[in-house]
Amino acid sequence: MSKNKHVEALNTSRRTFLKTAGVTTAAAMTGASLGQYVQAQSAEPIRIGFQQHSSGIGAAYGRWYGRTTEAAVAAINNMGGINGRMVELVAEDDGTDPKRGAEVVEKFAKQRNCDVAFGTLFSHVVIGSAPRAGELKLPYFVVSEGHHVASGMLNRYTLQPGITDVKSQVQAMAPFVAGNLGKKVTMIYPDFAFGHDHRDYFSAAIEAQGGQVLEKIAIPPAETSFTRYFPKIPRDTEVVYHVMVGPAVLTFVKEMGEFFGGRGPQLFGFIDSLEAVDMQSPGLEFLEGSYFWEGNPRNAQSDQTEFDKAFRTAVGVDENGASISDSRDVSTYSHMFGCWETLFVIKQGMEACDYKGPQDRAKLVEAVEAMRNFDESAQFPQGSKLFNGKTHQVFGHQYISRVESGKLNRVHTTSIEDGLYEDEVDYTTQSL
Amino acid sequence: MSMDRSVLFNIGLLLALLLVVLALPEYHQGNFARIMVLACFACAYNISFGYTGLLSLGHAMFFSAGLYGVGLTVQLLEFPSEIGFLFGIVCGLVLAVAVGLLALRTTGVSFMIVTLMFSQAFFLTVLLFGEFTRGDEGFVISQDKRTFLGIDLSSDDTRLIVSWVLISLCVLGCQVVVRSRLGKVLVAIRENEERTQMLGFNVFRAKLSALAISGAMAALAGGAYSLLFGYVGATFASVQYSIFPLLWVLLGGTGTLIGPLIGTALMFYLIDISSEFTTAYMLVAGIVLVLLTLYVPEGIVGTIRRRLAPWIQ
Amino acid sequence: MELGPHILLALLESAVSTAVLALTAIGLALVFGIMRVVNVAHGEFFMLGAVLAWWITDQLTAFSPAVGFAVALVLSPLLVGAIAYASDRIVINRVDYDPERTIVATVGLLYIFQQISLMTFGPDARPVEPPFNTRLAIPWLEITEQGWAVYWPWGLSITSYKLAVIAISIVLLIGVWLVLSKTRYGLIMRATQQDKDIAQAFGIRIERVYGLVFAAGGALAAMGAVLIVPIQQAHYLMGGDPLLLSFIVVILGGLGSLSGTLVAAAIIGLSNGMIAVFFSPTLAKILATLLVALVLIWRPAGLFTRSSR
Known part of the structure; x- marks a missing residue:
C-alpha cells in the first residue's frame, strides 16, 4: 500500500510538471491562457x-437497453433522485466496438463529467473498456452476462451487480436438462468466446449430472446458412442444446x-x-413444445408479480414482451432488466456511502462490494439476488420456459444455489 | 539525411505537436495518445500505399500480428514487455515478407483481394485458437505487466510522451526510407512500374522491401497499442481495421510524410465530435468521405503541397 | 448422418447460395468489367434490396405472401437501380471513374447506406414470408440384404422455396445473357468495355452507358437479395459477405468474362458448402480463404483467361 502511495505521489508531481510546462509554452506561443474546469457543485445532477x-452488431440490444435505462432514470428521478440530486x-x-468503447469511457470521465460509466452489453466492448475504467478509477457497471468479471480478468472498478453471468446460467440449466429432457446432448454454438463458455461450462455441468455431450458443433462467425451443419448431429441425440x-x-x-x-430430438x-x-x-411454428432458458420471462406469466407488471409499464412493454406502440417490435426481455436493476444498485450504493462527487468513487465501489442481498421488489423485478462483493458478480434465479401456442410459459425456476460456483478472484484485495 | 527544409519542417512540426498536446486539456491528451499510435499504423500503410502504390486491404493482419505477438507473449508466457515488443515487431515483419512473397505476384485489384483474403484467414485463425486468444472477446494485459524499461505505460503522462516518441520515430523513419535509394525506386514504381522494370531495377525486391517495412511498422503500432491500452482482441484483425488506415492516409494526403497523422486525427475527431449530437456519426463520416473525394482528392497535406509548399515530402 | 446423404444435402444448400451469389456477382462483374471501377458499396445495394423487399411485403400484408413477394421482386431492384444510378451521377461520375478515388467514395457510400438503413428500418433482422414453403423430404438408396432399398434419411430435405430460388436465378441469368448478347444495349455495353474511345467516336454516350451499367449492377444485387430474404432476413449489416464473395468470384472468373463469373460463382459457392462437410467449420473457412488467395496468385487474371497476366 505504502509503495503505491509513493508512486502515486511521484506521478502527481510529474503530471503537475508536465501540465505546467505545457501550459506555459502554449500560453507563451498563443498569448492565451486556458480556463479551468469548474468543480461540480453538489446541486448538480449525478x-x-x-x-x-x-x-x-449490438444495435438491436442497444435500443432496448436504452429504453429500459431511460425508464429507470425517470423512475429514480420521480423518487427524488439520488441523495437529493437528479x-x-x-x-x-x-x-x-472495443476500441471506441474505451474512448467513450475516457470521454465520460474526462470531458463529460460523469460520475460512473454504465450499461455495456457485448463482452468484447466490456473487456476493451474495463482497463481504461480501472486506470481512470471510474466505477464501471456492466450489464453483459459475460463471465469476464467473475473470472478475475478485469479490475476493482468493474462490477456486474444487475445480471447473472453465463457460467452461472449454463450451470443452473444442467439439472433440468438431464432430469427432464435427456442425458445425451449435442451442442450447437457460435465458434467464439461466448459459445466456448457455453461449451465448456455446460459440458462440465451435464457430466456432473450423469449426462454426456455427444457432439459439439461450432458454427463459424458471420455464418448465414446453417443446414449443412445439422447432419453432424448424431442420431442417438436426445437433446439439442442450441445458442446463437x-x-x-x-x-x-x-x-x-x-x-x-x-x-x-x-x-x-x-x-x-x-x-x-x-x-x-x-417459420418458427416448429418450436412448439421446445424449451428455452430465459433470464426474465418474456410473456407475462399467470402468476405475474406486481413488480413485473410495473416494470413492463415503465419500460413500455406489453404482456408479450413487445413494444406497446408496435406489437412486432419485440424486446430483449431476458437481458434488459439488468439495466434497470443495475441503476438501482448504483442508487443504493451512492446512498450508502453518501456519494458527493467523483472524489467518492472509491467509496462507491466499497459500498457496492459490501452489498449482499437484493430482494425481489420494484427495484429488482426479475427476482431476488445474491451479490458477491469479492467477485463483483451477482447471482440469481434462472427461468426455463416451454413454447406453447407460440407463447413462452415458464415451467421451471432454478434456485440461486444452482448457479453458484467457487470464487475465482477477490477484487477487494486490489488497491482502490 | 541532409538537414534541408523538409526535414527541418517535419522536426519542427513534431516539436510543435508535442507542445500543443502538452497544453491540451486532459481529455484531448488521452485522445492524442491514441491518435499518435494509430497514426504510426497510418504511416506504415503510407509506405506501401502512398509511396509504392500497393493498395492493400490486409494491413489489419500486420497491426494485429504486433498486437497478438506482444499480448500473447507478455500476458500468457509472461515475457518481459521489452522482449515481447520486439517479438511483436518481428511477427509483423515475418508475416509481411511471407504475404509479400506470394501476394506481390499480383497487382491492382487482385493484390487488394489477395491481401484481404490473407487477412481474413489471419482473423479466423485468431478465432480458431480461442483457447489462448479468447477469440472475439479478447483479453486484458494486466496493469502490472504494462511497463517498458521501468516506465509505467498505464499512466496518462508517460503514455502521451511514449506515443509522441513513436510517431516521431515513424514519421522521421519514413523520411529516411523515402529519401533513400529504395524510396526513389518505390516512387518510380508507383508512377510507372513497367518503365522502372525496364530501367533495370528489381521491382519485386523493392516492393517486397516496402511491404516488409510497412508490416513491421504496423506491428510496432499494434504492439504499442496493446501495451499502452491494455487490450487485445480480434476486432483489430477485422476488415474494418484494414480500411481505416487507407482512409486516414487518403484523408491526410497519400505520399506525404505528415499526412497520415493529420488524417488520423481528423477522422478521430470527426467521429468523436459528431457522436455527441447524433448517433448517426457513421453517416457524417460517410458524407465527409464522399465530399473529400469530390473536392479535396489529394487529401489535406497533398492539397497544401500543390498549392503552397511544393517542397513538402 | 451418413456421408452420402450429408453430401447431397450440402450440395443442395450450396446450390441455393451459388444461385444468389451468381446474380450478385454478375452485377459487380458488369460494373467492374465495363466501368473498370471497384464498387465497395455493391454489398450495400444487396442489403438495400433485402430491406426494401421487407418493407414492400410489409406494406402488402393485406394480400397473400405470394403477391407481396412478386411485387418486391420487381419493385425492389428498380428502386435500388435508381439509387445506384443516382450514386453514379452524383458521386462516381464526378470523380472521373478514377480507381482509387472511386474506392474511397464508395466506402463513403457504404457508410451512408448502412446508417440510413439503420435509422429508417432499424437494427432488427426482418423476416419476409416465403410465397410458398413446403418441406420436401428426399429419399436415398442403400444396399440391404434384399438388394437396393429406398429409405428416407433423417433430416435430408429441402424446401420448395429453396428449389424455386435456384430456378428463378437461372431464368434471370439467362435473361441477363440474352440482353447482353442479343440486344442493342448489350452491343453498346460490350463496345464500351472493349474500347471506350472508339465507342465514343461512334457516337455512344459513354457517361449514359456508365450510369445505366451502374444501375443494372445494383439492381442485379438487389434481385439476389430479394430471393434470399425469405430464407435469411433483411438486416442493415448483411452486405459484407456478398461483397467479399462477389469480388472473389469476379476476379476468379476473369475481368469482363460473364461465363467465367458464373463458373467461378459455382466453384466458390460449392466449395464453401462442401469443405464444411469434411473439416471443422472455422478451419474450413480458413482453408477455403487461403485456397482462393493461392488460386488468385497462381492466375492473377482469373482462371479462365488465356494469358495469365
Whole structure:
C-alpha cells in the first residue's frame, strides 16, 4: 500500500510538471491562457455515462437497453433522485466496438463529467473498456452476462451487480436438462468466446449430472446458412442444446426446424437465439413444445408479480414482451432488466456511502462490494439476488420456459444455489 | 539525411505537436495518445500505399500480428514487455515478407483481394485458437505487466510522451526510407512500374522491401497499442481495421510524410465530435468521405503541397 | 448422418447460395468489367434490396405472401437501380471513374447506406414470408440384404422455396445473357468495355452507358437479395459477405468474362458448402480463404483467361 502511495505521489508531481510546462509554452506561443474546469457543485445532477450499442452488431440490444435505462432514470428521478440530486443520463454510442468503447469511457470521465460509466452489453466492448475504467478509477457497471468479471480478468472498478453471468446460467440449466429432457446432448454454438463458455461450462455441468455431450458443433462467425451443419448431429441425440447470437439467429432456428421436420430430438435453447425476435415470425411454428432458458420471462406469466407488471409499464412493454406502440417490435426481455436493476444498485450504493462527487468513487465501489442481498421488489423485478462483493458478480434465479401456442410459459425456476460456483478472484484485495 | 527544409519542417512540426498536446486539456491528451499510435499504423500503410502504390486491404493482419505477438507473449508466457515488443515487431515483419512473397505476384485489384483474403484467414485463425486468444472477446494485459524499461505505460503522462516518441520515430523513419535509394525506386514504381522494370531495377525486391517495412511498422503500432491500452482482441484483425488506415492516409494526403497523422486525427475527431449530437456519426463520416473525394482528392497535406509548399515530402 | 446423404444435402444448400451469389456477382462483374471501377458499396445495394423487399411485403400484408413477394421482386431492384444510378451521377461520375478515388467514395457510400438503413428500418433482422414453403423430404438408396432399398434419411430435405430460388436465378441469368448478347444495349455495353474511345467516336454516350451499367449492377444485387430474404432476413449489416464473395468470384472468373463469373460463382459457392462437410467449420473457412488467395496468385487474371497476366 505504502509503495503505491509513493508512486502515486511521484506521478502527481510529474503530471503537475508536465501540465505546467505545457501550459506555459502554449500560453507563451498563443498569448492565451486556458480556463479551468469548474468543480461540480453538489446541486448538480449525478451524471451516468451510458455506453450504448446504438450502431454495429449490438444495435438491436442497444435500443432496448436504452429504453429500459431511460425508464429507470425517470423512475429514480420521480423518487427524488439520488441523495437529493437528479440523475442525468449521458448516452454515447460505442458502435459495439472495443476500441471506441474505451474512448467513450475516457470521454465520460474526462470531458463529460460523469460520475460512473454504465450499461455495456457485448463482452468484447466490456473487456476493451474495463482497463481504461480501472486506470481512470471510474466505477464501471456492466450489464453483459459475460463471465469476464467473475473470472478475475478485469479490475476493482468493474462490477456486474444487475445480471447473472453465463457460467452461472449454463450451470443452473444442467439439472433440468438431464432430469427432464435427456442425458445425451449435442451442442450447437457460435465458434467464439461466448459459445466456448457455453461449451465448456455446460459440458462440465451435464457430466456432473450423469449426462454426456455427444457432439459439439461450432458454427463459424458471420455464418448465414446453417443446414449443412445439422447432419453432424448424431442420431442417438436426445437433446439439442442450441445458442446463437447475431442477426442470423432466426435463420438458424428456422433451418433447424426444417431439418428435423418436427420429428427430431428435444430442443433446448438459450433465448439469445431469439432475443428481439417475434415468436410469431414465419417459420418458427416448429418450436412448439421446445424449451428455452430465459433470464426474465418474456410473456407475462399467470402468476405475474406486481413488480413485473410495473416494470413492463415503465419500460413500455406489453404482456408479450413487445413494444406497446408496435406489437412486432419485440424486446430483449431476458437481458434488459439488468439495466434497470443495475441503476438501482448504483442508487443504493451512492446512498450508502453518501456519494458527493467523483472524489467518492472509491467509496462507491466499497459500498457496492459490501452489498449482499437484493430482494425481489420494484427495484429488482426479475427476482431476488445474491451479490458477491469479492467477485463483483451477482447471482440469481434462472427461468426455463416451454413454447406453447407460440407463447413462452415458464415451467421451471432454478434456485440461486444452482448457479453458484467457487470464487475465482477477490477484487477487494486490489488497491482502490 | 541532409538537414534541408523538409526535414527541418517535419522536426519542427513534431516539436510543435508535442507542445500543443502538452497544453491540451486532459481529455484531448488521452485522445492524442491514441491518435499518435494509430497514426504510426497510418504511416506504415503510407509506405506501401502512398509511396509504392500497393493498395492493400490486409494491413489489419500486420497491426494485429504486433498486437497478438506482444499480448500473447507478455500476458500468457509472461515475457518481459521489452522482449515481447520486439517479438511483436518481428511477427509483423515475418508475416509481411511471407504475404509479400506470394501476394506481390499480383497487382491492382487482385493484390487488394489477395491481401484481404490473407487477412481474413489471419482473423479466423485468431478465432480458431480461442483457447489462448479468447477469440472475439479478447483479453486484458494486466496493469502490472504494462511497463517498458521501468516506465509505467498505464499512466496518462508517460503514455502521451511514449506515443509522441513513436510517431516521431515513424514519421522521421519514413523520411529516411523515402529519401533513400529504395524510396526513389518505390516512387518510380508507383508512377510507372513497367518503365522502372525496364530501367533495370528489381521491382519485386523493392516492393517486397516496402511491404516488409510497412508490416513491421504496423506491428510496432499494434504492439504499442496493446501495451499502452491494455487490450487485445480480434476486432483489430477485422476488415474494418484494414480500411481505416487507407482512409486516414487518403484523408491526410497519400505520399506525404505528415499526412497520415493529420488524417488520423481528423477522422478521430470527426467521429468523436459528431457522436455527441447524433448517433448517426457513421453517416457524417460517410458524407465527409464522399465530399473529400469530390473536392479535396489529394487529401489535406497533398492539397497544401500543390498549392503552397511544393517542397513538402 | 451418413456421408452420402450429408453430401447431397450440402450440395443442395450450396446450390441455393451459388444461385444468389451468381446474380450478385454478375452485377459487380458488369460494373467492374465495363466501368473498370471497384464498387465497395455493391454489398450495400444487396442489403438495400433485402430491406426494401421487407418493407414492400410489409406494406402488402393485406394480400397473400405470394403477391407481396412478386411485387418486391420487381419493385425492389428498380428502386435500388435508381439509387445506384443516382450514386453514379452524383458521386462516381464526378470523380472521373478514377480507381482509387472511386474506392474511397464508395466506402463513403457504404457508410451512408448502412446508417440510413439503420435509422429508417432499424437494427432488427426482418423476416419476409416465403410465397410458398413446403418441406420436401428426399429419399436415398442403400444396399440391404434384399438388394437396393429406398429409405428416407433423417433430416435430408429441402424446401420448395429453396428449389424455386435456384430456378428463378437461372431464368434471370439467362435473361441477363440474352440482353447482353442479343440486344442493342448489350452491343453498346460490350463496345464500351472493349474500347471506350472508339465507342465514343461512334457516337455512344459513354457517361449514359456508365450510369445505366451502374444501375443494372445494383439492381442485379438487389434481385439476389430479394430471393434470399425469405430464407435469411433483411438486416442493415448483411452486405459484407456478398461483397467479399462477389469480388472473389469476379476476379476468379476473369475481368469482363460473364461465363467465367458464373463458373467461378459455382466453384466458390460449392466449395464453401462442401469443405464444411469434411473439416471443422472455422478451419474450413480458413482453408477455403487461403485456397482462393493461392488460386488468385497462381492466375492473377482469373482462371479462365488465356494469358495469365
